[in-house]
Amino acid sequence: MNQLYRRNDALNVNPPVVNGKTSDINITVRGSDWYWAVCAIMTTAALVFSGLSHTKPRPQRLFHYITAGICFTAAIAYFSMGSNLGWTPIDVQFRRSDSKVSGINREIFYVRYIDWFITTPLLLMDLMLTAGMPWPTILWTIFMDWVMIVCGLVGALVKSSYKWGYFTFGCAALVYIIYQLGWESRLHASHIGPDVSRVYLMTGVLTIVLWICYPIAWGVCEGGNIISPDSEAVFYGILDIFAKVGFGAVLIFGHRNIDAERLGLRIRDYDEDPAVHPSTTGEKRSNGGSNGVTNGGQQAAPAETTATNV
Structure with missing residues (x-):
């Protein structure tokens, strides 16, 4: 039995040392195990969404491919974090006495932001194409999304109180995105038809609620150094599962009887x-x-x- 059991050895293979600098506040084997679990969930979801695309004609597979791409990208990011890779040590602004977050520097997973830089625009495309929004509005909303993600990354890499300035810029961009999703896109979807409006409302509300939780997670993790990296893994992991896998399942199910041409998409085979x-x-x-x-x-x-x- 002992020979069949194999311990997660990622933290020994990839110790918390980057460019000769050791991080004080790191994930443990529990955090690594959770990241591996999320990696498996994302990979499975990506394969399922990709497989379901074959139930539709080629011109009708756009949303399947976008959603599968979201989960494939997230799977790679979680593989990296489970392997204890894709991070850098950053001095914390707030020193804590709690042993789980005590120390000078904390590991910041920049690979998480690379994931978001790729996947969140795809997610917005899923939503806004469902609502039949014009391309200029979609592109501008994606730009604001990139502003939000980059500000979050830069803020996480800053050790002084100036990090909260980037946090504020990112939140301002999020407010604009929420406005687009909650108001303009919602109205646009309602004019296409009740079935499209229903799918958009389910996925749009889910996205808005979850995306509001991400700045909270940032504030207690990279920003405030309040919770441990293991708790950070669970917090972000649960949000990502619902925001990507849960979102994708609802979207793909909702699109099963919706023709892409009704949304203004004429895709030539x-x-x-x-x-x-x-x-x-x-x-x-x-x-x-x-x-x-x-x-x-x-x-x-x-x-x-x-x-x-x-």
Whole structure:
């Protein structure tokens, strides 16, 4: 039995030392075990979402692929954190007497922010494309999301009280994102249809509630050094499971009977291209002349018609 049991040895293989500097406040084997568990959950979810994409025609798989990509990226991040990699020691602003958070510096997992930099824009695309929002609004909201993530990372890497300035900028960006999700996108989705509105409300409310919890986690972890890195792992891990896996499950289930074209997404399949299939009908040739994803935009007029108008 002892030969079958294999202990998590990641902390011995990858000790808490970076560039010759040892971190005082680190995860233990418990924290590493939890990160591995979340990695397994994210990997399983990514495989399931990817597999479910084959139940839909190729032009209808956009949301499956985006959601699977979110979980695949998170799985890699949690693999890194479970391996005790992707972190750097940063001197804490607040010294604590509690033995779990006592010390000069704390390990900050910057790989977590790399994960968020990739996955949160994809999550916003899932939501805002569901609501049929125009691309300029989506891109601007994604920019504000990047501002929020980068400010969170920079603030976590600053040891002085100036970290809270970055925290404030990040929270301001979050307020704008919540406004877009809770007001404009919600109204947009309600005009498409009750089924789309229902899916958007479930996923949108879930996202808003969970994203409000992330600044709280930052404040008691990287910012205030109040809870231990193991508790930090549990806090962020639970939020990520609901924000990625739970969100993805609700979204994919809700999209099962929603046609992408209703959301303004005209995605051309390769067999609609006359260059691939010369026998394609005239109607399909007209569709094949679109730009692939119009998001509600109008197709360009045929060349002959344009010349006549001129």
